[in-house]
Structures are given as structure tokens and as C-alpha cells.
Amino acid sequence: MAAINQLFSGITRDARIQAILVGYVFAGFIEGAAGFGTPAALAAPILISLGFPPLAAAAICLIYNSTPVCPGPVGVPTLTASSTVQSAVEHLGGNSEAFTLALTKWTCIPHMIGGIFIIMIGVCVLTKVFGKNKSFKDALPVFPFCIFTGCVIGVIYILMAIFAGPELTTMTAFLGALPILVFCIKKGFLMPKDIWTFDGVSEWGESSWMSSQQVAQAKDKQMKPFLAWLPYIVIGALLVVTRVGFFHLKPILTSEPFIIHIDHILGFENISWDFKFLWNPGIFPFILIAIFTVFLHKMTKEEMKTACRDSVKQVSGAAIALLFGVAMVNLYRFTCCPSIGNLVASSEFHGEFTFANSSMLYVMANALAKIFNGTYFLIAPLIGVLGSFMSGSCTVSNTLFSSLQFETATLLAMPQVLIVALQNMGGAIGNMICVNNIVSVCATTGTMGNEGKLMRTNIIPCVIYCAIVAVVVGILIMAGVNPMPELLH
Template identity: 45%
Template sequence: MAILAFLPILTTLILMMAFNWPAKYSLLISWIMAALFAFFFWDIDVMALLGSSLFGMISSLDVLVIILGAILLMNTLKASGATAAINHGFLNISPDKRVQACIIGFSFCSFIEAAAGFGTPAALAGPLMVSLGFPPMAAAMIALIFDSTAVSFGAVGTPVTQGLTLLGKTGDAAFTADFSFWTALPHAVMAIFLPLIVLLMTTKFYSKEKSFKPALEAAPFALFTGLSFAIPLLLISLFIGYEFASLLASLISIAVTVVAAKNNFLTPKKVWDFGNPAEWDSSWLATTKIAPIKASRMSLIKAWIPYILVAVILVITRIPQLPIKSFLTSGPFVVKVNDILGFDKLDWSFKWAYLPGTFFILVALITNLIHKMDFKQIKESWVATIKQVSGAAVALLFGLALVEILKFKNAADTSMLDTMANALAKVGDKLYILIAPFIGVLGAFVSGSATVSMTLFSNLQYNAATTLGIPTVFVISMQCVGAAVGNMVCINNAVAASATIGISGREGKLIKTNVIPMIIYSLVTVAVFYIVMALGIRPIE
């Protein structure tokens, strides 16, 4: 029975990995398979299957609104010229490529991930670094590795929101607070060292010296960059909330590192670059020509206004001492559907006015006015957004429908997910902690999304932790961190980054290189939780 229970998820992974099927088709097939297995082997009737599937599909609206808003804002800024203005604002900060990698690759990439998510950072930061004189392969590697630390709280916390939604914990303040902090902790630890690790890889693989020495010379600034993000991330996740932990931490990091670089604080004494492009190894170069980033006449202040508005609105609406949250999560601002198809446990509520995605859409509309966009530009941003969101929408609809079928308990109070969890629990608690983050990595690797990884494995990890007696919030946090780390090596992101940088066809080499920091990150995460548990620290759940 355990093999049958695992088969729908395994089918999703096989279809995406071996046959390169998109997530939307793979999850559809797996949903049908799960429904058939649940009916024939777990004795769950048709109405229960329809009810649980419908509940899963309408539950995806929360995440879909966030995705829609995040991508719409990004496309609006592209169409208005704000993105080009922001990009060119980084050009005159420092001539040192190590400093540029820290600020643009780490801090700016983290900000784009926090604001938009869904593979956009590498596609935006990569071409910018190429325009600054980075070898295309180096730019792709740097952007993909750095698109990890901010991912768990990316797109205003979408992966965490998805995990809470799937576990039915959206209204559990204590669990949410613990989930936020324990997800932030390993990210904060790795954030300190990740800029230096990436510089070490960059100067070893993509310099004439083939040496770690240039990276070590920039170690003080690299560690400073990591700390400028790690400390705010931990404090914000602990005292304010997960939705804007990455957003505010990355903004702080950008401000701090830019000021530091401008004033030569902790920067290397000798400027370093990649040497004469004519002497670069052919494997570093682009396979196709890409268009350079166009200049923009828009001022930097005007270009940054939309992002500043998003940050301000999110902070104001999330401060518990203000009455705004209670106002936006009650009365006409909440849509409720109880007892879907007569099942008393299938109750759904949609707090549309409080969703970060709603604020993104609002700011995008305000940006149309502030940036004086014409009808053609507005249409361009909406058309691009709808095209990008449509695939994700189908994947999430069937992904959540699949998960709800796996969760649904039969008359014997057993679900397919319970069967899987009981099988996984046989590995033992200590070994399970070792593999927990790698399950998250696997989900992101094949699906291209930390959110989809959370969709696939959150309930499985939670149930396994419950069976083993491990604190569930620890395991779910490891799943969430692993899902973020998987972005370094995920196929979709590698393909997207390679296409925008002009190195299509070299995705395999890129993923192979990025396996190194992915393993380091995952093992550090495991070590953090082993230490925490050895110290006897136990969360509420």
C-alpha cells in the first residue's frame, strides 16, 4: 500500500525529470491517479474525492493572487522603464567585480526574489552582471546560487504561506511564528557565508589565476554583505512577520552595502576584474547574442517608488498593534464557504483584502499613473503577466487538489499521506532529519518552484515528523529551507537564466557546478537542527 500511496508523487517527479513535462500536466496526471487509488484502495467515495479536490482548488486562490500581483508589478516596472533605471543605478557603485557580485548578485537578487519570486531574480540580475563585464557563465552561476537565501520568504512569503495553507495552520499564530523563525535561522547562518562561498567559486572557476586568493582578499566585504542581510532577516522574522522578512532584509542589505562600497568600507584595496574578454576561455562565453540593457531617463527615486510603497503597505498592515489587520480580515473583506459538498472539515475562507498580492496589484495600478504609462505599456504588462501566470495557475489548482486527496481520511481514519508517513518513519528520527531538507530540494529541482515543492511534500513531512515524534515545525522548516536551496539547481531556473544570459545548452554544466553550494547549504541546515535538538530546545509543536 505504501508504494501505491507514493506513486502519484513519484509519477509527478518522473514525468518532470525524465520526460521534461511541465508541472501543470504532470500534476494533472498525478491527481487523476491519486483519485483512482483513493477510490479503489482507500475506500474513499466519489463525493469525498470531488469535495476534497474542490477544496484544494479554491484554496489555491490565496497563492495565485500573490503570484499574479508579484509578476504584474515586475512586468509593470519593466514596461515603464523603471527596471532599466534601477539596473543602471548599480553601474557606478564600484569597479571591483567582487563587490559588484555581492551587491547585485546577493543583495539585489534577494530583493527581486522577495518582491517577485518565481525565477525572476536570476533572469534580471544575470543580464545586468553580463552588461557590467562578467563572463556569461559566471553571471548565471552567481545569480542562481544567490537566488536561495531569500526564497523561503520570497514573493512576500509565498512558500511559507503555501505550507501553512496545506497544513491548515493559517490561523495558528503560535505555529506561524515558530515556522517563520526556524525557517529563518538556517538561512541567516548560511547568509553570512554564502557571498564568500560564491566569490571563492567565482575566482577559482572564472579567473585567469584560477585561485581562491582574490576571493579571500574580498572576504571582509563578503562577510559584511552576508551579515547585512542575515541579522535583519532573523529579527524581522522573529518580531514582525514572515511575509516581508526577505523584502525588508534585502532592502536594508542593499542600502548598507551600497553606502559601504561608495565609502570603500571593508572593500579590497586592489580592484579586481575578469581580465580581457578576448582572453576568456570559450566555455565562459555566451552561445547566443543577447540584447544589452537599454538606458532609461527615469530617475532612480521614481523607479524605486513602487517597491517602497509595497514595503510600507506590508509593514503597516502587518503591525499587530494597529487595527488595520483586524479590519481587512473581517466582514465584507472575507469570503467563506463552509462544509463543501457536505463535509464538515472542508471549510474555506478567502481574506482577499489582506493578501500581499492584492497590494501588489494596487501598487501596479498606482505605478501606471506615477510613471505615466500609456495604454500600450499597460497592455504589454498585463498580457505578459497572464501568459506567465496561466501555467502556474493550472499547476497549483491540480497540485492542491492532489494534496487534499492524499490528506483525506477514510472511514478507518487513514489517508494515503498517513501510509506514506508511516513508511518514511521507519528510517528513524535521526536519519530523517538528515534527509528532510533534501526532500525539499528534490521538489524544487524537478518543479522549478519552492512553492510547488511545498505543495508536494509539506503534508508528507509533517505526518512523518508526527509519527517519529520529531517537532513538526522543525521538519516543515527544513522542508521550506530545502525547497529554497533547490532553486540553485532547479532545471526551470537554469533554463530561464541561461536563455536570458545567452548560454542556452550549457544548463547541465551550470547545475553540476551549483550542486556544491546546494549540498553545503543543506548540510548546514541539518547541522543547525541537530545542534538545536541536542541543546534540548523544543518548539510549541
Template identity: 40%
Template sequence: MAAALACLMFNSTPVPFGAAGTPTNSAAEIIKDVLPSIGVTDLSLFKQDLSFLSTIGMCVGSLVIIWLVIGVVCMKFGKNKSFSDVFPVVPFCLFTSIVFSCVSIPVAKVMGAELTSLVAAAVTIFATIGAAKAGFLMPKEIWRFPGTEIKKDAKKQDTQHSMSLLKAWTPYLLVTLWLIVTRVPQFGIKPLMGSFPITMTNIMGVEGASFTLKWLNNPGLFPFILVVFIGFAMYGLSGSQINNVLYKSYKQLVGATIALLFGFAMVYLFRYSNANVCGYDSMLVAMAKGMADLAGANYFYIAPVIGSVGAFMFGSNTVSNIMFAPLQFATADILSIPHIVIVALQNQGGAIGNMVCINNIVAVCATTGIVGAEGKILKTTVGPWFVYYLIVIGVMVLLMNLGIAG
């Protein structure tokens, strides 16, 4: 239960930049056709700005969520059942968050979403391991779960196969290297990544309904497949092991792939349903007008909730962004609210919605063998979700007042 709760609540800060930035890039890609209406002609620059605004709120939230999660674990599973048991480790938690934030914010601003979590997490891992070994900001007493026995036999023989640290990290390093080389303009490869696109125009005869997939430039597709096949040779996997890897990957991806395909299809229905003989607005415009009339000037505070509802329903920040980013953009247009601010709040809302997502809760309960505890977990994660919601709203208000957002 403790592991399930911790993983769910920590599955928030880096989510907009997971799978090499797929959620954030999907939010930008799905609205790229309407960006010229607000004077945006450079999609790459818009993605960088969206990444920057999204990561600031998430990083400020990380300053709180990391020790809040540990406090919840102490309160529910500790010997003293006290939230205050977390206080000795708060300084180290803040150090961890600051290191992560100091890397992720400039990377998001300069390079975009693809490398934000990858680079920040890699740097933070080594920084925190080094700090912990040096005893920097570490609590004097070690907190343990009740009944946990300290292993005295440290020389117990390890029956697992071992490999060098470099070899274990090589796949991550290769993915990161690929993304850096193909995203940084100075290497001269970035223009080539748009070659050989898969394009569909005027889908089902509807003018303007077009789709383009630049598969070479897709950060969640090409580098990972390439590195996987390199890994097969590098680690000397047998035929049966390769089949097992491919089968497990297929089982994990098939559901998400189907959801994404139909998610894109649903968005196109929403957007282009104005192609009707009655002259009705599209479903997207109709919903946007309804939201604008319902929330009015308070829509700013509703935007991240919609993102969280999308994650709650679909189990993915990416699908939430695909489904609701066009709605958020259209509503912002009607209410004259800065578009990028609302899309960033959608992105952040979808990220923190992972904490209360039913799909994630069911999956983590099945993984940890605590099926039937879903209700208890949801009741516990709602509180941290609300705290994170207040943080992203507060940060965005501050950024707008400072002239950084909007």
C-alpha cells in the same frame, strides 16, 4: 555562464521569504487544519515561529554562500583559475551577510515572513553601497574577468530615460508600507484583512475538506496588484505599454498558477483519500508511515532533502511546501519529532533546492543564451547545495540543543 551560476546559487538564502513570504506562509497554511492536534491554536504565532527558525539557518548559510559563489566564479572564469582569488573580498562578503542577518532575523521573529527579505534586502543594499563608496573592507585590487576592458570614457552620453531614485523605489516602498500597515497590530487594520474570504466547504462531499482564501490578506496578491495599477498612472504608461506589461506578467504567472492550483488539489487528494469504502489510510498517512519505517531516527536528516527534491521537481519552494509539508508533519507526528523543526527543514530544503532545480537551470540558460550548458551548471551547483544542506542541519541541531527549537 558566470552570471547564470551566480544567480542560481544566490537564489537560496532569501527564497523562503520571496513573494512577500509566500513559501513560508504556504507551508503553514497547508497544515493549519492539523495544528490543533499538537496544541497550536494561533496560526499567526506559528507562522512567526516557523519564519524565525527558517531564517536562522538561511542566514548562517548566507555567511558562507556569498563568498563561496564568488570563489566558484573566480575558479572557473578568472585569469588564475584559483578559488583563493576570493579571499581579499571575504571580509566585505561577511559584512554584507551580517547586515542582512541582523535585520532579517528580528523581522522574521516579530513580523513574520512577509517583510523578512524585503526589509533586510533594502537595508543591506544601502549599507553595502555606502560601505563600498567609503572603501570599508574593500580589497586593494579590483578583480576583473580576463579580457574585460576598463571603460575610459566615463562621460559617455546616456541614451536611456532617467528618473529620480525615489520614483524608481516607490513601488517597493508602497508594497513594504502596505505590508507593515496591514501586519502590525498597532495600526488596527490587521483584523479587517480577513474580511470577505472566498470559502469552499466539504469539497466533493468529503467532510472536513474545506478551503478558505483571505484574498485581502494574501501578501503575494493584493498589494502587488494595487501597486501595479498605481504605477501605471505614476509612470504615465501608454495603453500599448500597459498591454505589454500585462501580457508579459500573464506569460510569467500562468504556468506557476496552474502548478499551484493542481498542487493544492493533489495535497487534498493525499490528505482526504481516507474517504474510501475499504477503510484504507489516506495516501498522506501511508507515505508518512513508509518514510518513518524507512528513515526512522535518521528522518531529521532526510527532511531538507525532501524539500529540495520538491523544488527540483516542481521548480518552486512554494509548491514543494504545499506538496510535502503535510507529509513532513505527519511523519514527524509518527516519529515524535518536533513538528515545527521538520516543517522548517522542509522550508529550508525547498529554498536551497532552487540551486539545483531543473526548471530554474533551463530558464537561466535560455535567458543568458547558453542553452546546452545545463549539465555543467547542475554539476557546479550540487556542491554549494550540499554545503548549505550541512549548514541548515547543523544550525537546527544547535538550536534544538539550546532549547530554541522544538
């Protein structure tokens, strides 16, 4: 991180441009490579080293850690949403792989439209809440560059979503845009005439913006920048080779002998599990590259132990939530009750319920459908936000609520792909106010005790982002767009 930090220090002095470049673009790449709160934890210290007040760095990194979350780290949030509703899709005669590709595409298109606005909103928060003049006017000169940034990332983002699937989309889009934007900044393209900085911030009388405790700094090992970037480059290359169909490696990596079979789990004849370990991105390439990096960066045994300990601590919370979240959702989906069957038969909605066993999930979907009816698309992203706020993860949010969103869409005869896409986007947007991320970035920046202030600052951008994607999807629905019409009978 110390080596990467040096790359950003000499590009521009304008804090607004630095916030976009580090907080949105670089952190977006980190989201695509790692996720789980890592982007804000890595990008915020870089912004602090560039002169940002710690609380401002924390706020901007949280706001910007929204668009990159879908499809997210190796596509995990989107793949989770798709796998959660897989049996429902197949029950209605759909193809689960086609659903995944459609979900990726129709998540990314509205998400990038909202992403352009959130770049501008982030700069507005920076100048209005943390600026010396407390004015939105200070944000206006960088709006052209905000739009340009969103368009550069958006072109790569949407093309990858359409042609390569979810695994590569986020990492490739933000990493590909980074050198383009750095080049444009150095050439002065769309740069504001006046430089806006935090020079003299210590004299502004805003002590609450500063760190209240000692913050660990990245250890400078005099590493060459290329060596620092190399693990990420190798990960991206391996993902391209294994995920893009041109190389024809999927049939090899998902077949024998690279499958672990477990049959008759707990003695139940119909419960089994297949683990395609070389197709799992956590193992290939991430664990392999992590081991490779130990030798590449000449890490000591103590550094290696620290990295492993911190990594386990970082993902353990989400792992526990996922474990019991999956169990709870399956109880909702498959618990049978005869009285619910009568409710199914008397339902006023024309959509077909996807499970014949009259589950608890239907009762919740039926209630939402009755309350919101044709305006449900306005509520769908807020449910995703709620899931992230509670669990701290878009992946867990999708685990909890994707099936509910799918069932409600089916009952209302709305395009299920678009409604589950809103769930996916809502889960990503919720990252800017989720408790786990706020606590994590406050600890990283030494601003513990300001969690409530951060949440109040970020709730408005969160709601605006939800409104934008909901309106975009609502227009698509009213225009008759349905990526998989075969799911509605």
C-alpha cells in the same frame, strides 16, 4: 531596470563585490518583492552590463537566489507550508498562528547562518570556475566583506522574522541592507586591496561563457532612480502598515465586508471557502501598485500589454503545478484505507499520527521514519530540494511535502516546527538547481544550451547549503529545542 542599473555601475569595479551587491543583495530584495524566478532574470543582465560573462552572471544569480526565498515573496512559501499543515497542528491542540510565527523564526535563524557561507561559496565559484586564474585564493580577500554582508542582512532578517512575521522579512532585510553596504563599499570598508575583474575575458578562450543569441536590453527611458524605486517603496510601506500589529488593520481587512464566502462547493455540505481579498498580498498591494505604476511610469498601451502577457507567462507554470499539487496532497492526506489503520495501530513509533483516517500520507511518513529514524533531519532539506527541482518553486515544494515532513517528525517525536523549517529551507535552496529557473536565466542571458553545465556547477553549493542547515537544526534538536512542545504528546 535601466535606471536602477545606473546606480550599480559606479559603486565598485571589483567583480566579486559586484556579484555580492547585485546578485545577492539586490536580487534578494527582488525575491522579497516578486519571486517566481524574477531575481535571477533581473539581476543577471545588470551583472552582464558590468562586464560579467553571461554564464558567470547566470550561475552566481542562481546560487544566490536561495537564502532570500524563505520567507520569500511576501512570505508566500512559509505561509504555504504553515497553511498546508494547519489542520494537523490544530488536531494536536496547537495554534496555527503561533506555528506560523515559530516556523518563520526557526526557518530564518539557520537559513541566515547558511546564508553567510553561501555568500562566500558563490564568490569561490566565481573565481574558481570563471576566474582567469581558476583559483579559490582569489576569493579569500573578500571573505570579511561576505561575513559582514551576511551579518548586516541577518540582523534585520531575524528581527523582522521574530517581530513582524513572514510577509516583510525578506524584502525589508535586503532593501534595508543595500544602502548600508553601498555606503561601506564607497568608504572602502573591508574592501580587498587588489581589484579583481573580468577585463579581457573575451581573450581567455572561453567562448561557452558568452551569449549565443541576441538578448533584449532594458529600454532606457531616462527615468530618475527615485521614480524607478518608488513602486517598491510604496509596496513596502503598505505591507508595513497592513502587516505590523501596531497599526491594528488586520481585524479590519480580514472581516466583513472584505470576505467572499463560497459555501457547499460542488454540492458538498462541509466544503466551503473564504477569500479575504484585501488581506491577499497579490491583490493588495501588488495588483493595485501595478496599476498605479502604469500611470506613474507613463507606460504606453503596448508596454502595458507586454508586461501583463509576460507576467501571466511567468506565473502560469507555477499556478498549474500548485493547482494539481494541492489536489494531490489532499488526496494523500484524506484518502482512507482500513488496512492502513492496522498499520497505525501496530506502529513502532511513539509519536501520534495527526489524522485519524489512516491516509496514504501516513504510509509514506512511516516508511521514511523507519528508514532514517533519528537521522531524518539530515534528509528533510533534501526532500525540499527535490520538490523545487521537480516543480520549479519553493511554494509548490512546500505544498507537496510539508505535510509529509510534519507527519514524519510527529512519528519520530521530533520538533515539527524545526523539521518543516528544514523543508522550507530545502525548497529555497533547491531554487539554484531547479529546471525552471535555470532555463529562465539561460534565456535571459542568451546562454541556451548551457543548462547542464549550470546544474553541475550549482549542485555542490546546493548540497553544502543543505548540510549546513541540517547540522544547525540537528544541534538544536540534540540541545532539546522544541518551539511548540505541545504538539508532541
